[in-house]
Amino acid sequence: MSHSPIGRRTILAGLAAAPLAAALASAAEPAQAQVSTQAHIVIVGGGTGGISMSNRLARGLRGARITLIDATERHDYKPGFPMVGGGVWSVDRVLMEPTSHHLPRDINWVKDYVAEFDPTANTVVTRGGQRIRYDFLVVATGVQMNWGAIQGMDVAALGQNGLTSVYAGAQASADTWKLMDTLRRTGGRLVTSVPQTPIRCGGAPVIMAYLFDDQARSAGTRDRVHMHYYTALGTLLGQPDFNRDIQRRFGERDIGFSFRQRLTGIDIGARRATFTAVAEGGGARPAAAGAPAAAAGAPAAPAGAPAAPAGAQTTVDYDFIHVVPPMSANDSVRNSDLAWKEGPFAGGGWLEVNRETLQHRRFPNVFGIGDINGTPRGKSAATIKGSAPIVAHNLIRVIQNQLPDQQFNGYSSCPLVTRVGSAQLLEIDYDGNLIPSIPFVDPLADSFFAWVMKDRLLKPAYVALLRGRI
Amino acid sequence: MLYNIWMGINIVYEMLLPLLWLVVLLALAWGLTLVLALKRAPKTQWRRSLPITALFGLVAAALTFVFVPILTHAGFSDLYKFIDWMFLIGTALAIGVVVMVATWPGLTWLKKA
Numbered sequence: 001m002s003h004s005p006i007g008r009r010t011i012l013a014g015l016a017a018a019p020l021a022a023a024l025a026s027a028a029e030p031a032q033a034q035v036s037t038q039a040h041i042v043i044v045g046g047g048t049g050g051i052s053m054s055n056r057l058a059r060g061l062r063g064a065r066i067t068l069i070d071a072t073e074r075h076d077y078k079p080g081f082p083m084v085g086g087g088v089w090s091v092d093r094v095l096m097e098p099t100s101h102h103l104p105r106d107i108n109w110v111k112d113y114v115a116e117f118d119p120t121a122n123t124v125v126t127r128g129g130q131r132i133r134y135d136f137l138v139v140a141t142g143v144q145m146n147w148g149a150i151q152g153m154d155v156a157a158l159g160q161n162g163l164t165s166v167y168a169g170a171q172a173s174a175d176t177w178k179l180m181d182t183l184r185r186t187g188g189r190l191v192t193s194v195p196q197t198p199i200r201c202g203g204a205p206v207i208m209a210y211l212f213d214d215q216a217r218s219a220g221t222r223d224r225v226h227m228h229y230y231t232a233l234g235t236l237l238g239q240p241d242f243n244r245d246i247q248r249r250f251g252e253r254d255i256g257f258s259f260r261q262r263l264t265g266i267d268i269g270a271r272r273a274t275f276t277a278v279a280e281g282g283g284a285r286p287a288a289a290g291a292p293a294a295a296a297g298a299p300a301a302p303a304g305a306p307a308a309p310a311g312a313q314t315t316v317d318y319d320f321i322h323v324v325p326p327m328s329a330n331d332s333v334r335n336s337d338l339a340w341k342e343g344p345f346a347g348g349g350w351l352e353v354n355r356e357t358l359q360h361r362r363f364p365n366v367f368g369i370g371d372i373n374g375t376p377r378g379k380s381a382a383t384i385k386g387s388a389p390i391v392a393h394n395l396i397r398v399i400q401n402q403l404p405d406q407q408f409n410g411y412s413s414c415p416l417v418t419r420v421g422s423a424q425l426l427e428i429d430y431d432g433n434l435i436p437s438i439p440f441v442d443p444l445a446d447s448f449f450a451w452v453m454k455d456r457l458l459k460p461a462y463v464a465l466l467r468g469r470i
Numbered sequence: 471m472l473y474n475i476w477m478g479i480n481i482v483y484e485m486l487l488p489l490l491w492l493v494v495l496l497a498l499a500w501g502l503t504l505v506l507a508l509k510r511a512p513k514t515q516w517r518r519s520l521p522i523t524a525l526f527g528l529v530a531a532a533l534t535f536v537f538v539p540i541l542t543h544a545g546f547s548d549l550y551k552f553i554d555w556m557f558l559i560g561t562a563l564a565i566g567v568v569v570m571v572a573t574w575p576g577l578t579w580l581k582k583a
Binding site (some may be wrong): 088420421422437438440441442445446447448449451452455456457460461463464469470 | 474476477480481482483484485538539542543544545548549550551552553554556557558
């Protein structure tokens with residue numbers, strides 16, 4: 001009997017594959033040799049951006065001392081919260097390993113929060129009173145939820161009396177579905193509120209509205225669920241093509257909507273919400289033409305009717321309300337010299353960074369990553385995916401006394417779930433231009449592929465993002 | 471494009487990581503069947519086991535094609551565009567090829583000369 005050893009052809013095939021493997025491994029960004037430095041880099045915030053930066057800097061620097069400051073020992077997969085709240089995922093799918101699982105070895109982790117930034121003295125001060133001096137600073141503090149801006153709001157009451165929000169965490173998202181599941185069996189009035197401030201994941205409130213509608217239709221009770229979407233903004237989404245598309249879909253699916261209505265008060269026991277009309281340059285914007293007639297107690301302006309005068313208050317009875325809280329920068333940033341002092345980002349106290357390099361405009365040894373940045377768009381995990389390699393690269397250049405030379409275009413993305421089994425793939429830049437990254441994908445078209453991305457592929461990608469590999 | 475491929479590799483890696491023990495076990499089993507087949511099976515036996523290997527791959531691809539929509543709470547009515555069908559067919563083909571590579575040594579070894 002003759003044998004068949006591994007032949008030369010097999011060996012040659014393996015050798016041919018090796019360069020391809022190497023090319024793929026370096027495909028994420030240009031290969032950068034480790035830079036030797038004794039610098040002390042402090043990263044404030046242990047969320048998506050902070051963890052990703054810690055891994056990238058640990059790999060890109062030799063000899064540096066890296067300190068991460070955050071008291072939170074585990075952060076969950078927030079992009080999955082709407083899937084839990086919409087009844088698609090069980091809550092365990094958004095739970096993550098402890099933060100320590102994702103951090104590089106040899107990182108100094110200070111389990112506290114920063115109370116004060118003193119960039120002039122290159123120092124941060126923790127709530128526990130520890131003063132930590134740095135050579136370079138990465139601010140990754142994310143957004144602060146300002147629940148207190150809604151009079152009568154009580155976060156502890158979420159999950160009861162029809163009060164819900166997927167922005168309050170994994171359990172609150174699970175409670176959102178529990179209440180929605182009840183509502184779709186009993187019928188009732190469902191209200192969504194969106195604030196005037198920038199929010200994390202701008203598409204999430206629309207996704208919730210779509211999923212609430214779809215789940216009620218699946219149960220055959222949609223005719224008994226009256227839906228109305230109140231936004232303090234003048235659009236349903238900032239990107240114009242998607243804004244038009246969402247208005248069309250809301251019209252087709254009998255989801256009423258009103259612009260320039262800000263949730264300013266809530267009576268949880270009575271299930272009553274108070275909305276205040278918001279001015280836009282001296283006049284409120286009328287409800288969009290074609291908006292369906294509102295159910296009793298939900299006073300959407302019919303098409304063509306004059307908008308409510310700014311400051312006018314309207315009370316709305318509901319059986320179920322999904323609240324999106326106003327958001328801003330964390331108070332420690334807002335009250336510091338790092339925040340924008342004037343311009344459109346000053347009100348929220350957002351970090352004053354150059355929108356291309358993400359370097360602070362006045363303190364060159366400071367960079368920002370993620371939701372904290374005062375930039376035109378992009379409070380999403382996808383923005384961090386697009387910007388983290390650029391921030392790491394630019395920071396390492398500054399460490400070497402060089403100028404930043406990579407620029408970020410403001411990439412942001414959201415698989416906008418339109419119903420269970422389908423999503424649109426929204427990808428935009430700072431200027432709101434659609435910039436699809438995958439050929440043959442029409443961003444406005446319903447897509448099974450985009451749905452599978454959201455349902456199965458993005459969480460593993462998120463973990464790879466935390467590890468700094470993509 | 472290369473970046474998207476790199477991201478895809480990372481996604482597959484992270485999906486398999488929780489099942490690392492199973493992946494290692496299957497890799498060892500595959501390695502063992504490969505060694506046994508290389509030692510005992512002549513070239514003609516490898517060729518003769520190709521049809522049955524292809525059948526295994528085809529069945530795996532067909533099952534993938536049917537079950538991926540179901541496992542993602544979707545249905546064939548949710549596949550509208552070229553990219554949707556290409557994604558599903560591509561995934562099914564990839565699984566089919568993996569199954570073929572995984573089973574070829576074992577089926578070769580089992581096939582009588």
